[in-house]
Amino acid sequence: MIPSDVLLVALLGFVVVTALATAAARTLLATLVAFAAYSLGLAMVWVFFRAPDVALTEAAVGAGVTTALFLLVVRRATDPETGRLPEAPAERMRPASFAVAGLVTVGLLLTVPALPAVGAADSPAFGAVTEFYLADTVDRGIDNAVTAVLVVYRGFDTFGEIAVVFAAAVAVLAVLGRETVV
Structure with missing residues (x-):
């Protein structure tokens, strides 16, 4: 095994252990x-795969904002007199849940050998479609190819992502108690 493979296996092992x-x-x-450690582990995996934008998003949203919001919810749910959270009924984990999670995991792992090597020149990302996007971007008069892909080709998807961010912002305001009713 080369050192990068060892690092990837270690990172994925860390992610699995923190998920469990x-x-x-x-x-x-x-x-x-x-959960915060899990998110940071995923961010490191994205860095390994040379996707720093996704890694920064995972670190900021997954480990940072989400953990902070959960801590705020815990603080608000804590009884001021006792300093304790309300008791939740004890639930046991169902074996069927483990079986389904295991089957999904095995199914996903079976697809890994079909993926191209990271950065391989013959991967689909470097095929004819890339040349089309680059040429069409120039024809449309857009200077940035990433902007062209986001706006022209993935506009509806980007709109959905904006809706999710808006809903998250509203949820944050509601948790912080700063929502306004008009």
């Missing part, structure tokens, strides 16, 4: 810490 720790944690605080 998140699912198996007994306290809410332990769950939040494990």
Whole structure:
């Protein structure tokens, strides 16, 4: 194994361990810490795959904002007199849930050998469609190819992403208690 393969296996192992720790944690605080570590592990995986924009988003949103919001919710849900969270009914994990999660994981892992190598020149990302996007971007008079793809070719998808960000902003304001009713 080359060192980059060892690093990838270690990162993926870390992600799996933190995911299991998140699912198996007994306290809410332990769950939040494990979830934040999981998000940071995923961010490191994205850095390994040379996707720094996705890595920064995962680190900021997954580990940063989401963890902060969860902590705010925990703080608001804590009883001021006792300083404790309300007791939740104890639930056990169902074996069927583990079986379904295991089957999905195995199914996804079976597709990994079909993926092209990272940065391979013969991967679909470097095919004829790339040349079309670059040429069409110039024909449309757009200077930035990434902007052209986001606006022209993925406009509806980008609109959906904007709607999700808006809904998240509204949820943050609601959690912080700063929503206004008109």
